[in-house]
Amino acid sequence: MSIPSLASVPLQRLDLPWLHAADVQVAVLRLDLIDPELSGNKWFKLVHHLAAAQASGASGLISLGGPHSNHLHALAAAAKRYGLGSVGLLRGHPQQTATVEDLQRFGMQLHWLGYGGYRDRHRAGFFDTWRDRYPDYYSVPEGGGGLAGALGCAPLVNHVQTRLADLGWADYDGWWLAAGTGTTLAGLVIGEAQQRRRTVHGALAGPPSHGVADAVSRLLRDASAADSGYQLIDACRGGFGRFDELLARFLLETEAISGVPLEPVYTAKAMMALRLNVQGGYFAAGTRLIFVHTGGLQGRRAADAQLEVLLR
């Protein structure tokens, strides 16, 4: 059983003109490179769920997501790797995306819930039917969230602390990362509560109405951590998964200059929100930040066609 290791993950300086102009330094924690299948924040969000599934003697994992879900992709890959079955409850109607093809290749059993059926997931008792159908399967919350997901991300703080010499930095001032459910951000805030309490900035991939602020507060309360030490920034540019020509150009230009691959749903939006804030003078000259590359590049396959149309 191979476990993704942080040892070989680069922490690399980001060389971009708008950072130079503002004298802000950013290093990218390249979690996208940690593992070809469990890339980005996914291993960290899943690790305690996997341990709990194994401890409970579960024979498989069950979870939810859309037809391009990075979470289901990682969960199916992890289940296969650790000898577990997997069941995916999917939003919408059957369609064959690149992600869905991988889910099938990983052996995931798929159930398409439609849109209304998927909205029902918040209804009390929703999981009862699925528990009856897969009685010894362990259910992982949507997006790999929950306290277990956040606690799996907390050790990233100590890890970066041990790697600062790679950058020639004595210290840094804060974090910047994409936020979907806010689980990864909450994990970093929990990690920072034991460290120097540096601010964690979460660039929201979805609209503020998605309830991330409440979710982060809840996670911090469950972890007995103070509900402070973070900022949520609207980065969604018109909606979750939506992208426009400006974002498409920014993504390709940033990739070309920095050599860091991005995808439009999370990482490019987070980077673009960072540029806006840096150019807007949000960070003082001399500020040093860690940008967490949260992965998601498997989703780039579906996005490429849309990027092409936008740039035609």
Ligand SMILES: Cc1ncc(COP(=O)(O)O)c(C=O)c1O
């Ligand atoms: C690539 C990528 N980045 C960021 C996130 C957001 O992470 P979180 O839901 O922990 O806020 C996700 C979703 O899990 C994701 O797939």
